[in-house]
Amino acid sequence: MRTVPLGPSGPAVPAVVAGMMRIDGKTDDEVRSLYSAARAADIDFFDHADIYGREVHGAERRFAEALRLTPSERAEIRLQTKTGIVREGPFFDFSFDHIVSSVDESLRALQTDYVDVLLLHRPDALVEPEEVARAFDALESAGKVRAFGVSNHTPRQIDLLKTAVRQPIVANQVQLSVAHAPTVAQGLAMNMETAAQATVLDGGGLIDYCRLEGITLQAWSPLQGTRSEGVFLGDPAYSELNSVIDRVADRYGVTPLAIAVAWIARHPAGIQTVLGTTTPSRVTEAAAGADIVLDRAEWYALVRAAGYTVP
Template structure:
């Protein structure tokens, strides 16, 4: 498992992350097996959110009940959670001081831990007041409840707005990214081309912005074709892409899913891939993509096979 020091932190992190949004109905043994499989593969970074589960903090509580972590076991993990989405009477987004503090305290109680390694703001709040966020972050940092801070699904300008008041480094931005859903990469490849939808700048140079500012991009839904419309792996909608994936999987002697991971981890931005599977075998298979040395030709071949233009 490839690891790196996340910019702005003292965390040595793997480039594959286990997302735990689907464990609400899993038994204790199923949760323990899933997490043990991940850690055995070197995936020591766990991603939560306060809205994951059938009730607020549901998956966080299920995790804590199943794992019963000792203090020494907790120290071996990087635990990240998110707050800012309100489901009751919603959905809507709330980055108020009160909601951030309440969300973190709820996560700490549910997880049975004294601190989060990273807190992400989950989806941009159109009504955000940066001073409110800064007050919450300052209080959480001073109390030792949150060690590092980041965002999810934010544009460069939204991050800049937060930075007008927030003094802590923004260390991560969790965004949807897969071979077939990569507008943040595709636009830059085809910049300045006329009459090509791909060349339209919708992400405002997000990848380059994050690289310039020491923000780790975390790729969620790395196997989804689009926005929760099914996976591209094995899909008849992507025959050319799957043919290339299968050929490369055979070359590197790994499962096909590892090539989907490798396409992201090969990028020099040192992105993390957030996998949401609850199948231990898929965790192990995904981990195999952590450090596959795809060549430039192979990386671009996958990109073209996914339907993107390389001028």
């Protein structure tokens, strides 16, 4: 498994992350099979959030109860979780009390003393950076969180946090796939007023900003498009894209899923792909894609087939 750096000076982490959002209804054996497939593919990074599951912290609890990791096994993996969304509203809460109490409950649910990475899940318009900084300092000094990041944040929202937060922002998890790529395509259409993709959806230059700041991008929903519900692989609404994906997959002797991951992994920003599947075989297929290096012609052919303008 190819690795990428986590943050400006952080450890090497796998280019594919196992997302645990959908495991709440799975049996112990199903969770173990998913986990084993990830580990066999050299994926040791598992993504959670407090709101995942039928109940708050439900997916975190299911993960711990099914696996019952020993301390030595826990030390072999990285656990990432998120906070900031209050599902009952919904509303967002980046207050000191909410962040700290949410992490404490995540630790109980995950049956661990620490999480490796904590992300602020979606931007809180009422954010007070000093409150976030106080929470981060308390969690770090207590040994409960080892690194901090954000999710779905624009460059300026990150800059605002950094006016008070002293820890490096190591990651920003955003929606990205070849069929949903405004963060990539917007820059390609710079100064082209007739190109719809020139519309700024990410605060402008998000990928470039993260590269400059050493922030690792994590791509959630890597198989989701914008034209219909569900994945774009095999969807008639993306017939041209699927035709190109199939052709490239045949060339490399892999599945279309692997090419969808390879497109993300090819970007020099060193983007992690966050899988949402609960099917072990698809984890294996996706992992194979991280080690494929598409050439420029293949990568741009996929961009064009997805409907984006390549001037």
